Amino acid sequence: MDDTTSTPRVLKQCVDLILSPKHEKYSIPMDINIHEKFSEHPDIQYFKKIKSKNHFNYHKYKKNPIKINKTDSLMVSDFDPYSRDALISRISSYSTINWKIPFENHELNELRCSQNGWKCVSISINNNSKNHLVCVSCKQMLTLRFNEEDFTTFEFDLKDIEEVNDHLCHEYLKQIQVSAHEENCPWRNFETPVEGIYYLKPFLHSTNEILINNYLHSLKTLVDNVSVIIERQDNFHDLIQETKSRAQIDQFTKNSNTWLMNKFYKHDKENQIIRLSTIPSWIYIISLLSWELKVQSFAHQLVLFLVCPQCNKKVFIDSTQHSPVSPSFKVPQSTGLNLSTSKILTPVKYPPTIMEDEEEFYNTVDLYSEHKPWCFMKHRASVEIMSNYLYDIIVNSETSIGINGELLEDVEMKIGDSQKRRKSFDINEGLERLNKLRKLYLVEE
Structure with missing residues (x-):
């Protein structure tokens, strides 16, 4: 065709390159090993580790598929760490009727419990029995008990009581995050990320x-x-x-x-x-x-x-x-x-x-x-x-x-340059979500 205007620009550039007398200089070296070039990349290293760890179990499962435990499937069905509605629903179960912590502004609060899969339930007809937690997935129960300040028989130093309760809080935090859940409960390995969700x-x-x-x-x-x-x-x-x-x-x-x-x-x-x-x-x-x-x-x-x-x-x-x-x-x-x-x-x-x-x-x-x-x-x-x-x-x-x-x-x-900020937030939100999903689905046992 004589009409060069109808030829795509990219195709024309390729033709010019091939017809060039010096095109031999652009030959691609064939001795580059792609696997070696990227073998040290952190993401490649991460997935290699996952593959090597589960390689044997994968082939073993192909020969003898294991039936999924019904209770385990129920746990997973109630496990939705990225649902803000589910998180708010768990938070709403904590009230003055069934929840009381003997101090304020501590890490052990309703949000912390809820983001680890716990809701608060009332198991008594009076309001004296509080802090009964149940996991929404594995249905394990945990009761948080503290030393009260109104002792009538013995006199205790208030500072000692606060120190004991503070120690109890740190122990309860460990149980809420991991040990109080059943062994196969997904909440043991992952909690609702409050940033971006709550x-x-x-x-x-x-x-x-x-x-x-x-x-x-x-x-x-x-x-x-x-x-x-x-x-x-x-x-x-x-x-x-x-x-x-x-x-x-x-x-x-x-x-x-x-x-x-x-x-x-x-x-x-x-x-x-x-x-x-x-x-x-x-x-x-x-x-x-x-x-x-x-x-x-x-x-x-x-x-x-x-x-x-x-x-x-x-x-x-x-x-x-x-x-x-x-x-x-x-x-x-x-x-x-x-x-x-x-x-x-x-x-x-x-x-x-x-x-x-x-x-x-x-x-x-x-x-x-x-x-x-x-x-x-x-x-x-x-x-x-x-x-x-x-x-x-x-x-x-x-x-x-x-x-x-x-x-x-x-x-x-x-408000100022909010439009630029909004676009940057949209991009960063997608990247953060990708990283969170990788942690969720490739969590190490």
Whole structure:
């Protein structure tokens, strides 16, 4: 063909190279041994080690396949270390009813236990028996017992008691991580990585999606029961920060209402638009701080809480009398509450003695600081920073709200060079996930 313009540039370059009189100089030396060249690479060394360790077992298994133990398969089926929902579910099992550690800010906490596959269960009809853990995979049980400070018969030095309890904590940590699990339990070799799973990374689409969904579910519990919250508005009127302009707050509430309409109320828009227009701004701020409304039955008393789903911290609101507890307990309609089944906590048969000291305390509660020390809302940053990040997402989300309340695309954050940071976070997240998966599936026995 005379028309050289139709020839691909790469093909033309190859032809020119072949026709060149000096092309012999570019001959590839054939004495290079590829295996020797890369044999010292750390990844090659790592997989060689795995291969040599399992080579004999692999061929032995090919000749005589071993049937998988049914109990072992059940363990694996309940083992999902990368599920944030599963981790939050385990954290929610720890409450003042069944969990008590005689000190604060220690490594032994609800998050540490949950990330190693443990949930907390109540095995007694009274609230004196606490700290009973059960593994979600191998079903092994572990009870954490400590020396109490209220000794009546003997006098002990408080410092000695603290030293003993501190030693017990370190021993329990070892058991929680490895020895308390059954030999074949997968939690012995791997724990849920809190970085990226529990402590979400900013500027990621997946993070924004999780934060928005959590916010909307919390907001719905308050909006559906706004009259209950407004009756106690004196406790919340200072929630709006002075740094927020009226225009920003209006845009924030407007976008929040659009999210709610599309996600929960799209079949009753006319009535809901009117109702949402009357909701006070501080109701939205409560949800922004990760608090949602839940209810629990104690004997003949119904107790209302604000609960943080991230750390399961409960803040007492109010209590009312109701009919006796039954296995199929439902919120009495006479209370005026509108809560889904997931927001109704497990009933307790004994009276709410644990609430005696909390009612007075609640009058001075600060919802910004009430989260537990390790909570996602407080860890490594103040709750104001986390709430401001979500606040900016909602304010800038007007064009990203789907017809079913889904996040259509990344919200363009107007904070410095956040777009570049977001792209770098996306790449690094993929690399970190790859390394974690390699550790999970190629773990050494």
